[in-house]
Amino acid sequence: MAKTILIVDDAQTMRQMVGFTLKSRGYSVVEACDGKEALEKLKNGLNPDMIITDLNMPEMDGISFIKAVRGLTGKRYIPILMLTTESMEEKKREGQAAGATGWIVKPFTPEQLLKVVDMVMP
Numbered sequence: 001m002a003k004t005i006l007i008v009d010d011a012q013t014m015r016q017m018v019g020f021t022l023k024s025r026g027y028s029v030v031e032a033c034d035g036k037e038a039l040e041k042l043k044n045g046l047n048p049d050m051i052i053t054d055l056n057m058p059e060m061d062g063i064s065f066i067k068a069v070r071g072l073t074g075k076r077y078i079p080i081l082m083l084t085t086e087s088m089e090e091k092k093r094e095g096q097a098a099g100a101t102g103w104i105v106k107p108f109t110p111e112q113l114l115k116v117v118d119m120v121m122p
């Protein structure tokens with residue numbers, strides 16, 4: 001069965017690019033436009049093999065979302081990758097402290113994305 005990856009980003013173009021890349025590798029993809037929507041999906045039974053989340057988003061940002069996921073029963077060990085920019089050192093540390101597994105620096109190529117995803121996928 002295909003592994004499922006939840007993509008959380010308020011930028012539709014980014015969700016499309018990441019989604020297209022992951023689907024080309026055979027992953028199944030679920031999208032959410034911010035942390036709040038993603039959290040709802042997880043609470044409603046979605047059980048992805050990995051989560052990739054943006055940090056700057058309306059409603060619920062990435063750091064709050066990561067903290068919330070780690071507080072959910074059964075969601076403690078799902079790998080979570082953050083989408084960051086080079087200048088976001090502070091946010092990277094905050095994200096790791098919140099329970100993120102790693103990060104991908106924007107902008108990135110499909111090949112770079114798949115390399116990190118394959119490395120972290122359980």
Ligand SMILES: [Mg+2]
Nearest residue numbers: 010054056057
């Ligand atoms: Mg954003």
